[in-house]
Amino acid sequence: MGNRCAVIGVGQTAYRTKRADVSLAGLVREAALRALEDAGLTFADIDSVVLGKAPDMFEGVATPELYLADALGAAGKPMMRVHTAGSVGGSTALVGTSQVQAGVHERVLVVAFEKQSESNATWALSTHSPFSASLVVGAGGYFAPYIRAYIRQSGAPGNIGMMVAVKDRINALRNPYAHLKIPNIDLAMVEESMMLWDPIRYLETCPSSDGAVAMVLGSERAAAAAAAATGRRPAWVHGAAMRSEPMGMAGRDSVDPRAGRDCAADVYRQAGVTEPRRQFAAAEVYVPFSWYEPMWLENLGFAEKGAGWKLTEAGATAFDGDIPWNPSGGVLSSNPIGASGMIRFAEAAQQVRGQAGEHQVAAAADGSRLALGHAYGGGSQFFAMWAVGANKP
Amino acid sequence: MRDVAVVGFAQSEHSFSDLGWTEADLVMPVVNEVLETTGLKRSEIGFTCSGSNDYLVGTPFSFVAALDTIGAWPPIAESHVEQDAAWALYEAWVRIQHGDIDTALVYGFGKGTVGDHVGISSLGYDPYYLAPLVPGHVAMAGLQARALKDAGFDVDPDPTAPPATDGAAAVILAAGDVARRVRARPAWITGIDHRIEPHSVGARDLTRSDSARQAAERAGVGSGSGAVDFAELHTRFDHEEVLLRRELGLDEKTVVNASGGPRKADPIMATGLIRIGEAAARIHDGSAGRTVAHATAGPCLQHNLVCVLDSEGQD
Numbered sequence: 001m002g003n004r005c006a007v008i009g010v011g012q013t014a015y016r017t018k019r020a021d022v023s024l025a026g027l028v029r030e031a032a033l034r035a036l037e038d039a040g041l042t043f044a045d046i047d048s049v050v051l052g053k054a055p056d057m058f059e060g061v062a063t064p065e066l067y068l069a070d071a072l073g074a075a076g077k078p079m080m081r082v083h084t085a086g087s088v089g090g091s092t093a094l095v096g097t098s099q100v101q102a103g104v105h106e107r108v109l110v111v112a113f114e115k116q117s118e119s120n121a122t123w124a125l126s127t128h129s130p131f132s133a134s135l136v137v138g139a140g141g142y143f144a145p146y147i148r149a150y151i152r153q154s155g156a157p158g159n160i161g162m163m164v165a166v167k168d169r170i171n172a173l174r175n176p177y178a179h180l181k182i183p184n185i186d187l188a189m190v191e192e193s194m195m196l197w198d199p200i201r202y203l204e205t206c207p208s209s210d211g212a213v214a215m216v217l218g219s220e221r222a223a224a225a226a227a228a229a230t231g232r233r234p235a236w237v238h239g240a241a242m243r244s245e246p247m248g249m250a251g252r253d254s255v256d257p258r259a260g261r262d263c264a265a266d267v268y269r270q271a272g273v274t275e276p277r278r279q280f281a282a283a284e285v286y287v288p289f290s291w292y293e294p295m296w297l298e299n300l301g302f303a304e305k306g307a308g309w310k311l312t313e314a315g316a317t318a319f320d321g322d323i324p325w326n327p328s329g330g331v332l333s334s335n336p337i338g339a340s341g342m343i344r345f346a347e348a349a350q351q352v353r354g355q356a357g358e359h360q361v362a363a364a365a366d367g368s369r370l371a372l373g374h375a376y377g378g379g380s381q382f383f384a385m386w387a388v389g390a391n392k393p
Numbered sequence: 394m395r396d397v398a399v400v401g402f403a404q405s406e407h408s409f410s411d412l413g414w415t416e417a418d419l420v421m422p423v424v425n426e427v428l429e430t431t432g433l434k435r436s437e438i439g440f441t442c443s444g445s446n447d448y449l450v451g452t453p454f455s456f457v458a459a460l461d462t463i464g465a466w467p468p469i470a471e472s473h474v475e476q477d478a479a480w481a482l483y484e485a486w487v488r489i490q491h492g493d494i495d496t497a498l499v500y501g502f503g504k505g506t507v508g509d510h511v512g513i514s515s516l517g518y519d520p521y522y523l524a525p526l527v528p529g530h531v532a533m534a535g536l537q538a539r540a541l542k543d544a545g546f547d548v549d550p551d552p553t554a555p556p557a558t559d560g561a562a563a564v565i566l567a568a569g570d571v572a573r574r575v576r577a578r579p580a581w582i583t584g585i586d587h588r589i590e591p592h593s594v595g596a597r598d599l600t601r602s603d604s605a606r607q608a609a610e611r612a613g614v615g616s617g618s619g620a621v622d623f624a625e626l627h628t629r630f631d632h633e634e635v636l637l638r639r640e641l642g643l644d645e646k647t648v649v650n651a652s653g654g655p656r657k658a659d660p661i662m663a664t665g666l667i668r669i670g671e672a673a674a675r676i677h678d679g680s681a682g683r684t685v686a687h688a689t690a691g692p693c694l695q696h697n698l699v700c701v702l703d704s705e706g707q708d
Binding site for chain 1: 394441446447448453454456457458460461465466467468469470471472473474475476480483484487488490491492493513514516517518519520521524586587588589590591592593596603604607690691692695696
C-alpha cells in the first residue's frame with residue numbers, strides 16, 4: 001500500500017439531464033472548486049491533477065485533459081487522463097491515491113465527469129465498426145442477458161429489481177445533488193413503466209446525466225493540515241484495488257465475475273475486513289440496473305452465492321437496514337457515466353467523514369466502521385474499489 | 394524512490410498502410426515478445442497499464458479488445474490511460490514505488506491509417522472556439538514553426554507531418570534485484586516527470602516550452618555528469634527538435650532519434666512509449682551509458698514527459 005492517503009476534500013455538481021448553463025470546463029471546475037473549498041485549499045496547493053471520464057465520444061472531445069488543463073489549474077503540473085470504461089471514476093480516484101501512497105505527491109486533485117447531453121450515450125456504446133457488427137443496443141442490451149441468468153440461477157422473485165429501484169429513488173430524495181427525484185415512487189409505478197431490455201424496465205435503469213465530482217487526496221501531513229484548517233475530518237484509505245479480466249473468454253462467469261471477487265478480496269485483505277456485512281457501515285456500489293444490487297451483494301461477499309436477493313427483500317440494504325447500500329440514491333438516481341464510479345468513492349468517504357448530510361448513515365458517522373466505494377465497467381470486467389474509514393489505517 | 398528499470402522493450406513492424414490488423418492483432422505479438430525477452434511469465438507481472446485513443450478507429454473502448462489478447466486470466470491489476478502509453482509507463486512507475494510489487498507491463502497501440510488525423514487531432518482541441526475551425530495538428534505545428542523562424546531559429550516554417558502509422562509497443566519495468574536478474578544491463582529510470590501547460594496557444598510563448606523544461610529539470614537531465622549519449626524525442630515535426638534540445642539542455646554531442654524517430658514510425662499513443670523503449674535499448678545493448686526519452690501530447694508541445702535512463706542505478 002505504501003504511504004497513508006486520505007480524502008481531505010469532496011465536491012460535486014448537481015446532476016441533471018442537461019447542464020446547459022456550463023461548458024465542459026465550467027462543469028469540471030465547479031466540482032473542483034467545491035472540493036478545494038472543502039479541503040481549505042486552492043489550485044496553487046495542488047501537486048498533480050488526474051482526470052477521468054468514459055469514452056470521448058460521449059462529448060465528442062478527444063483527449064479532453066488537454067483542453068481542460070486550464071480550467072483545472074493544471075498548468076505547470078503533471079496531469080493524467082484515465083479511461084477504464086464504466087469503472088473509470090473509481091480508477092481515477094485510485095490513480096490519484098497511488099501517487100500519494102507512492103510518496104510522489106502530497107496533494108492530488110482527482111476529477112471525473114460526463115456531460116452526456118452533448119451526445120447520445122446509447123449510440124456511442126453501440127458502435128463497433130469497422131471491425132465487427134454490434135449485437136447489442138447500449139449497456140442495457142448487453143447486461144440484460146446476465147440479469148436473466150442471475151434470476152434463473154438464484155431463483156430470485158421477479159420483484160427484487162423493482163424493490164431496488166424504489167429504494168434507491170427514495171434515498172435520492174435525501175440527496176441534494178441527485179438527478180432523479182420521484183417523490184411518490186412505489187412498486188406499482190416501476191412495474192407500470194415500459195420494458196426496455198427484458199427484464200429491465202424504464203424505472204429500473206439509470207438516467208443519462210451531466211455532472212462532475214472531484215476529490216482532494218492528501219498525504220498524512222496534508223490530511224492533518226486540512227483537518228486543522230477546516231475542522232472536518234478526513235476519510236482514510238484502508239484498502240484500494242483494481243482488477244480486470246477479458247471480455248471474451250470461454251467459461252468466464254459474467255454474472256459473478258472473478259475479477260470482482262478478487263478485487264474485493266484484495267481490498268478486504270488490506271483493510272482487515274473478514275465480514276463485510278458487519279464491518280462496513282455503508283456501501284456505495286455501482287448499480288446502474290436494479291438487479292445489479294443482489295448480484296453485487298454476492299460478488300462482494302455480503303451474501304452467499306444465490307442469496308443476495310434475500311438481503312434486498314428483507315430490507316437489509318435500505319437506508320434503515322443493517323447495511324445500507326447506496327444511501328445517496330446511487331447510479332440509479334444519477335449517472336454521469338465517467339463520474340459515477342468516483343461519486344461512489346466520494347459518497348463512501350463522505351459517510352465516514354460524517355459529511356453526507358441528510359443521507360448520512362448514523363452508524364457510519366461514529367467512526368468505528370468502514371464504508372465501501374465500488375465501480376465496474378466494460379463487460380462486467382473492470383473493477384475498482386476502496387474501503388475508507390474515519391480512523392488511520 | 395525505489396530503483397526501477399526498463400528491462401524489456403518490443404515494438405511491432407510499423408506500417409504506413411492498413412494491413413487489416415485490428416488493434417488486438419497489433420498488441421499480442423509485442424506483449425508476447427517483451428515477456429519472452431525478459432523470461433518473465435504473465436503471472437509474474439504485478440501491474441499492467443496501457444495507452445490508446447478510441448478516436449483513431451472511431452469506436453469506444455478500443456483497449457477492451459486489446460486486453461483480451463494479453464492473457465488477463467486469472468484477473469490482473471490493470472489500468473488504462475487515454476494518452477500516449479508513455480503516461481501509462483509513468484503510472485506503472487508510480488505503482489511500483491508502493492513497494493509491494495516489483496514488475497509492470499506497459500503497452501500502447503495506435504491504428505492511425507484508418508482515420509483522418511487532421512479531424513481527430515482537431516477534436517482534441519477546445520471544442521467551442523478552436524475545434525470547429527478544424528485546424529489539425531499540422532497547422533498548429535505551423536504556428537510554432539513560424540514563431541521559431543521569426544525568433545531567428547533555422548527551421549522550416551512550413552512543417553510536414555509524418556505519415557499515419559499502425560503499430561504497437563510494449564515495455565516491462567522491474568525494480569531492484571528483479572531487474573538485475575532478468576536483464577544483464579538494466580536501463581535504470583533515474584528520473585521521470587511530466588508537466589502540462591495552458592491549452593490555448595495564445596496563452597503561451599511558442600518559442601519556449603515551459604512544461605518540457607520543467608519536466609527535464611525535475612527528471613534530472615542536467616544533473617550528475619549531465620552528459621546524454623542518446624536522446625529519443627517525440628518530435629513529429631523537425632522544428633520541435635530545435636526547441637526541445639534547448640529546453641532539455643541537450644548539447645550537440647547528444648545524438649537525437651538514432652532510431653529514426655517519430656518521422657519514420659508514428660503509431661499514435663505508442664510513439665512516446667517507443668521513445669522510452671528505444672532510449673532504454675541503447676543502454677541494454679551497451680552503446681550508451683545515459684539516455685533521455687521524451688513524449689508529448691497536445692498542440693505545440695502542450696504536455697511533455699521526460700525520462701532519464703542510466704546504466705547505473707542510484708542505490
